[in-house]
Amino acid sequence: MKPMGKTRRMLSVGLGALALATVLTTPAEAHGHRASGPAPAWQLTGTGTDARFRGLSAVSRSTAWVAGSKGTVLRTSDGGRTWRDVSPAGAAGLEFRDVEAFDGRRAVVLAIGEGDASRIYRTEDAGATWKESFRNPDPRAFYDCLTFFDHRHGLAVGDPVDGRYRVLSTADGGRSWKVLPSTGMPQALPGEASFAASGQCLVGSGPRDVWLATGGATTARVLHSADRGLTWTAADSTIPAGDPARGVFGLAFRDRTHGIAVGGDYRAGQPSPRASEVTGNGGHTWSPAAAPVAAYRSGVAWLPHSRSAALAVGPTGTDATTDGGRTWRTVDTGSYDTVDCAPDLGCWAAGEKGRVARLVRGAR
Template structure:
């Protein structure tokens, strides 16, 4: 059953939205502050599906996806360099965390040895495999860093508890943290490797995990870099292996957003977004959520109220801290990330990568 649910989740996430994919994007319609927002396509030269994305700046970004593909741009997306690790063609990269235009860590997902971590210090010219999972019961989904040295990777439950890998040297080595500080997982509960946002962090110690697949969706919070966790329920519907919270974003250790729904094409996704103002202790459903499943979410830098959500059926903007969302684009994207200088990027199927512009 465990393998069946994972297979359904991985295949379903890969297929969801294919029928809704658009050749281009629609004009911006949202009231995105002084100027409306729009995605401006950047030709990647690849047909991979990118669910891993790291925005370094307006000019520099990394994307990681299917067929072991990793791309890097340093000119705002006008050109992309294929910097994929050699021999990684059979791997499924679902997350990338970058410290700058030279240093990055990528995660490949899958059962057993398919879950791996690689690091580069020279812009992808060379890579070092720094972790390979040898536990056939483990399946890693996403990773996050608190600073350039300390980070964690999240794995689905093993023996009834989510598994956490930790690094203290920038991803050059990893260790499995003891499970005693992790609450018991619910039957069927797991994380979704859909956007690299099933585990996120804010500041030097706080991290949050998004879950689904069980009777209810939950968010777990750690204030000590993953050693101990508390848990809270969310109003995002679950109750099925295809439903729950898919992506999280915290602009500080207090204010968080959750998005999700049902990733199956054509299935309704009511209450697909929620907001927290107390560090994830409690969650309130958005009064006007996105109209369908959303897999990725990101705060606009230096804004207390504005954020983006993306999914295979389109993108939405909130200007009131996540209480209400309004669609502004119909293009298919799986993940979104924003850099400190205000550069926001989105990526998805068929090599789609875009940068946010104001109109």
């Protein structure tokens, strides 16, 4: 589900998205309107930890959840001025890579790893207590990402087992999970896997559509299901793969038709050409960006209430698009792994060394 979230109020919700898209555009005059005032920028918040946060869920401008290394889960309800450590008891040795929040009190987090290191927890009291709702019993399985269609229905995905991706399903908001039949899943390619880099290798849009990003094989792919994970089709990606470190890392869909994919080679210093692409037909086919993101990017999010503006983040910076992902430009050089936006224009980014930032107008 990833309740969409974004910035400080910039006018009204609807006009705010237009204003943000305008000021992200270069030059200052866009579509005949002059952008007034300083452009939005990331404003770092003090989390008090050096954990790396690859899981992020933006509820609003004031409320967000992050999940990361050392079993760390944090929550803010005051726009990042303070963060509360709400980590599950006994989770210090786990690697949390995804969090999906329904609101300020209810959230589901995913820990990754082989065998029983892959676990799912749920809270209904803002993280005061957590219930472990899934512990992976199969030593061959390794879970990567979560997504929810609504407050009840969601999926989690794991790397291929016996030649097919492993998919979990919940119909009670993450309180219980079951493995879906693999008969509707295409055969995995040799070496194919998904990346638990940003909580965005599995994303949904609407009540039934979901997409899965892959890499590692000769060709990267994006798989799509229109029936909540029962049956899937696969489309080749234009983002280069052919190595365990390359492929599609993050997906974002603003509706069931229009999507953006980002990725590349996550190794520092390695080139990542053609590291972003777009689809206008629900992922049936993908087209490379005319001017792609500048480097490897692991996270991507559409700006709420905009049909054309989005942000992509990675360890070397943030890129912005105002034409639906066809062209990108770098707008920040800070390191982030994931990005998420809420309907009230609250946008957040998170990454290494405890870095969590909120998008504000005129931050320095």
